[in-house]
Amino acid sequence: MALFVSLLFLFMFPLSSINGQGPPSPGYHPSSGIGSxxxxxxxxxxxxxxxxxxxQGALTIWLDRSSGSGFKSLNPYSSGYFGAAMKLQTGYTAGVITSFYLSNNEAHPGDHDEVDIEFLGTTLGKPYVLQTNVYIRGSGDGNIIGxxxxFHLWFDPTADFHNYAILWNPTEIIFFVDDVPIRRYPRKSDATFPLRPMWVYGSIWDASSWATENGKYKADYDYQPFVGKYSNFKIAGCNANGAASCRPASGSPSGSMGLSSQQYAAMAWVQNHxxxxxxxQDTQRDHKLTPEC
Structure with a gap:
């Protein structure tokens, strides 16, 4: 029995993962079936x-004293898989946000939904923080309920391009890094889940008031320009203006909602490490405002 358990552990968590070189294989790669x-x-x-x-298909955006930059999808979507490869700036990037996200802020100002992948800039010698976030119906505006x-990452996001993606369908939101699910946010009620069409965005901008250690470190333009690079764009979604029969995207090999046991194991490894x-888990938060907790 002990030998069986040991072999099972090595299958689910290979030595490369145990040694900190990366998570166990999720066994399924949703991006592989989606063309760039x-x-x-x-x-x-x-x-x-x-x-x-x-x-040549790679987009570079940058921030300096005069401006940042942003882009937006041509169409709104009611669900889908949305991804891009990103490479981040090295060195001092405190106060700078490099992002890839879904939002309907322009359609619903003051009352919008948003699903974020945001890299929070950092100081020399400290790793980037990848922040995932979900806002529902204006909670990212005046009434902030984030x-x-x-997460930190198991690789250096400034050394090369890595793939980051959001899968959003009527029952769940899943965040992926190189096809490894790092977070699943299920729909527990209509009040805690974004249901209105959203566009896909990317941007780089100055968020000195909060981005790095709650605003302790600000953007320092002696280090400008701050650069974000994007490539390998993937959109496989239901166009909000398209056919009602469009089938929402799935992140699991079975095509159903949720994840496989191997994907859940990989996600647990990332969250544990x-x-x-x-x-x-923040005891300072008022969880009456986040009933899904």
Whole structure:
């Protein structure tokens, strides 16, 4: 029996994972069945056009004293898989946010929904924080009710491109890093889940008031420009203006909602080793405002 348990452990958590070189294989890679698109096939510049350049399918956006930059999908979506490879700036990046996210802020100002992948800039010698977040119906506006879960990563996100994705369907939101699920946010009630169409965005901007250690460290423009690089864009979603028969995306090999046992094991490994904040576990929060906890 002991030998069986040992072999099972090594199967689910290979030595490379135990030694900190990466999580166990999720066994399924949702991005593999989705073709990449060129930036202009799915997106357009939203702001800061002079701080955005496109070269052989790779998009570069940057922030300096004068401006940051952002882009937006051509279409709104009611569900889907949305991904991009990203490479982050090295060195001092405190106060700077580099993001890839879903939102309907322009359609519902003051009352919007949002699903975020945000890299919080850092100081020299400290790792980036990847923040995932979900806002529902204006809770990201005047009445801030964030649902943050934050991670460090098992690799250096400044050394190369890695794939980051959000899967959103009527029952769940799943955040992926290189096809490894790092967080699953299930729909427990209509009041705690975004249900209105959203667009896909990316941006780089100055969030000195809160981004790095709650605003302790600000953006320092002696280090400008701050650069974010994007490539390998993937959109496989139900266009909000398209056919009602469109089938929502799934993150599991069975095509059903939820994840496989192997995917759940990989997600548990990431959360056990690299999660650094969970709003549901924050004793300073008023959890009457987040009943899903």
């Amino acid at each position: 698109i060129g930036f202009n096939q799915g997106f357009r510049n939203l702001w800061g056009p002079q701080h955005q350049s496109l070269d 649902r943050e879960m934050k 690299y999660k650094v904040y969970d709003y549901c």
